[in-house]
């Protein structure tokens with residue numbers, strides 16, 4: 001089964017993206033993505049429950 005990580009916008013905390021998790025990945029993901037609520041590109045980080 002494939003694991004997914006949820007990416008949340010650092011500015012508005014909206015959960016905007018889901019991306020497949022790579023198995024050997026240990027560090028937290030951080031990506032620059034377009035955030036609809038912010039209407040601009042923002043840093044997204046991995047969401048932890």
Ligand SMILES: [Zn+2]
Nearest residue numbers: 009012035038
């Ligand atoms: Zn945002």
